[in-house]
Amino acid sequence: MNTPLPPQASPGSVRTAVLAAALCLLLAGCSGSGGSGLDTGADAADGAESGRTQVVLITHGGQGDSFWDLVQKGARAAAAKDGIDLTYASDSDPAKQAQLVREAVDDRVDGIAVTLAKPQAMKSPVADAKAAGIPVVGLNSGIDAWRAQGLLEYFGQDESLAGRAIGERLNAVKAKHALCVIHERGNVALEARCAGVKKTFTGQTEMLYVEGTDLDAVNAAVTAQLRQDPSIDEVVTLGAQFALTAVESVKATGSRAKVATFDLDKNLVKAVRDGNVQFAVDQQPYLQGYLAVDALWLYRTNGNVSGGGVAPVLTGPAFVTRKNVASVARFATAGTR
Template structure:
């Protein structure tokens, strides 16, 4: 499977190079002869550009727009709000873009709006969340990681480190992708004979989140592992362990990267982070839509996999250097 994924990614980048560079002469090093200035794509996600994770996605979107010479509009609701996101997709469809990129954290809420785009003849690529829903709807391809499998890999890794009783902390209940992460994590640990409890915390209230985690640790002192589903959950979980003097005694890992996550890995406070390379999730859909519009190019797989990978103490320094550039 990984070999197939690698071949797909290599093909994508080769096509990108060909599309951007084939018509350049020796005196043109940055701008292809093909004029794409009137090509416009819209990207609608459930994550805000101010969020550390989504700021990297947007950087990928912006760089791809520059490299392809197209216009791209990045839009998101002010908070996790599926009604508002559906409205943004509807407005994008009404504006008749040349292509649409969407995340699908809640298929029930967003499918009607995405179906309108497909029925209107607008090519759609899904990214980050919703690979199964995207396939059912008929999007061209999904760019991201399959969340259940990523959670499963994280659970296997924790089980190999001897965890017997873990918390899976969900900071955005209702996000199908996050639910799948917890399910995969739980299934892997339970297969190894361990126990997992789910704990919901509030995305917008880190103080309350920390208090809920502290209460869970106090009520269940035999907890020896914590998985958080993103930096928003990792920060209060780390603070909870610090306040209870449990750092180093309870294994803790997270999905996704941030400055604080990378620092915690470097300091030995976090065991690992599951990296889905969100820069690629922003970059590749713009490239793929450009190639589809110009040459009807598609990829053979339903999902172009960008993860999961693992950031550990062994590779954190290299990843940190890239994160400072805003690309990891």
């Protein structure tokens, strides 16, 4: 199982959480990441007094998903370089994620980076940020929604394009029946991935919806599907930890299915190297976090807008196979890929 993230921020006030972290630092000498689950590059309250730029990164990441650890690492690296006080908060519930954005607006932060996994839920709070004069950039999810919602820039992978590329790869290995496992119903990025696979794959594409917050349940669902339909010869997952779970399901059922996946981490690198996973599509989450935070600094200090505000900055897809996995292994071991 991947290394879990720190506990996620509750939908309580971002301001309250940051002040609590500041009190913790003063009274107990604790580190910048406390029980609130907010990751701050430095004490945000002191930063506001000193005139340092305050940026909040708000995602839909669920607890225990190491993908978002990589996003945070990139964001923290950019914040450290730019002298930004960074706060991280997330909630997989779209209404609660939207509330986190509203609280950041109320706190009058200097910039917001946000994911648009459920774009409709984010429309109103993003509009509130714009009305307050707070620049907002998007990352990871929402490539088809960021311009309509008026975000300055977007950093991520074209999920439909990535899905179509996987479909073509499945054709190349002569697969006939693919099971595409969607671990969060309604997430536009995940839905686009499987839709892209189906568009180019000449065989049968079947969707399986699972509860991604419960890996045991994911394992049970994939195992049941493989037992029920032995014609499935390819399992496509949409996250590294789900690929490793699918490998267990394949072994448990004696299925002839191969496993391919979106996304990458150090455990997945080993699975590719060992031949347990055919390939992975790396969207470079570290880069997404880094670029999103750095973009806000560049906009505030120099008026720069990557992509001219009309084109996304693509961070993927990059295929990692057994042939080239060694070239990314050392970065994955360091926790940045």
